[in-house]
Amino acid sequence: MAFDADALHPMRFLRQFPEAKAIIRREVNHCHNGLLSGEAFQRVVNAGMTAYNQALDKLPFEKRPATTDIAVAAIGTAAHLVAFAAGGRNSIWLPAEIVALLGRTELGDIRLADMRLPFRCFYLGFAGGLEVGLPGAPNVIDGAYVESFARGPNNDVAPSLSFYITSRRTDGPHRGPGAWILGHEPHFFAPLTLNSPGDTLQGALDRAISANDVGLRPDPDALARLRQGVEEARNDGFPVGLPALSGYERDALYNQAAYPTARNVLALLCNALCLLSTEPALGAPEWPKQAPASLVNVVENATTPKRRRTAAGRLAEDGYFAVRRLDFRLGMAESRADEAADPDLSGREVAAHWRRGHWRRQPHGPGLTERRLIWIRPVLVRQDRGEPAVGHLYAVTEQDR
Structure with a gap:
């Protein structure tokens, strides 16, 4: 499937909102x-x-949402876009064949500290989207904002690694006044705190759930303040009602429904970060087709850095920026595993199946105290017996890594 940079979430959201x-x-x-x-x-x-x-005023009453949940979600997304812009508007997209292999790779006991992020904040997109979506209107998960930052007034609090998982609606596009309200795209936010270099994804997730950082439970203090405020307003003579479910409770129910899918996507994202930690090549910048061609030409061909920066800045202000492809090349010998022997089969006849990949933490550096991630990729066993029951096959060409 051809990738269209215009469809990447940051640019899509800026068009919608x-x-x-x-x-x-x-x-x-x-x-x-x-x-x-x-x-x-x-x-x-x-x-x-x-x-x-303002957008609500343009919608007929029958199409107006009953709550402000969509407004709250859009505000949260806009805040992440600000961090994305402050971090340099860096975006990387993963080809479908790489996503498929990473999805068949066990994260295991890889430490979050083993991952080396190429940027403090960037967007990681899945070409074409995944085959799963988040609760709500029809959608597919299409990527995530990855954010890493120190916390505390003196940057002396445990650092955070956050994932803001995004989705793309599959029942659109929605156009006209209030399109961003009617075409709201669900998301899931997972902020993870790294307490030690040995933290694993599962350990950080367990701690985030215990601390309710992923919002699986409504905040009891916030609920108490809401109810107290409603009661005080009623005592003052205002006809204020309390909904059957508050926004805090609706958020918790949504997060509970989304978490099983989001957890698997988080593992996929961490696998992608592991791959980025191996410093693979990134393709040449790709500009959206809708970006003004004259400005793109200046960015790519101007003879002075100042002219290139000025043109890139004007493009960014209009919501356009370059995207890079993760150019991890698969050699024929590495990707064709149909003749691989499975040590556990002992000569038994088996159907074609995938043997899952994993990561190796290879010691290196002075005194072998450092660790380098090596990807042991998934292999297809006994392809001669037909298609595997699950997964897709991708044709790749032999290339030197």
Whole structure:
């Protein structure tokens, strides 16, 4: 499937919610170490609610959402776009054949500290999307914002590695006034705190669940404040009602439904980060087809760095930026495993199947104290017996790595 850079989530969201462009321009310089200041985030909230109310006025009553959940979600996404812009607007997309192999790779006991992120904040996209989606309207998961930053006033608190999983609606496109409301795309946010270099993905997830960082339970203190506020308003004579489910409770129910899928996607994303840690080649920058050709030409061919930077800045302000392909080449001998012997079969006749891959933490460096990740890739056993029961086969050409 051909990849279209225009379809990547950051650019798609900016087209759907154009007000986010002004938010990013205003707040990008207020995002330090990947985090918005409290005042900056409040400005994002105010701008998002203003845009939501203006869009809502253009929708007929029967199409208006019953809650402000979509507004809250769009504001959260806009905040991640600000961090994405502050981090350099870096995007990497994974070809479908690489995604398929990573999906058949066990993460095992790989430490999160073994992963080397190419950028502090970037977007990692899956070409064509995955075959699974998040709860809600029809969608497929198409990538995630990956964010790493130190915390605390002096950057002295345990660092965080966060994943903001995105999805693409499959029942669109939605156009016209309020399209970003009607075409809301679900997401899932998983902030992980790294307490020690030996943390594994499962350990960090277990801790995030225990601390309720992934929001599987409604915050009891927030619920208590909400109920107290409603009660005080009623005592003052205001006819305020309390919904059957508060926003906190709706969020928790959504996260509970999304978590089983999100957990598998998090493992896939961590496998992708492991692959990036091996420093594979990245393809040449690809610009969206909708980007102004004259500006792209200046970025690619101008003779002075200043002209190239100016043109790239103008493209970024309009919501366009380059995307790079993860160019991990598969050699024929590495990708064709139909004749591989399975040591556990002992001569038994078996159907074609995939033997899962894994990662090896190879010692290296002074005194062999450092670790380098080596990908032991999945192999297809007994392809001569037909197609495997699960998974796709991709034709690859023999290339030198």
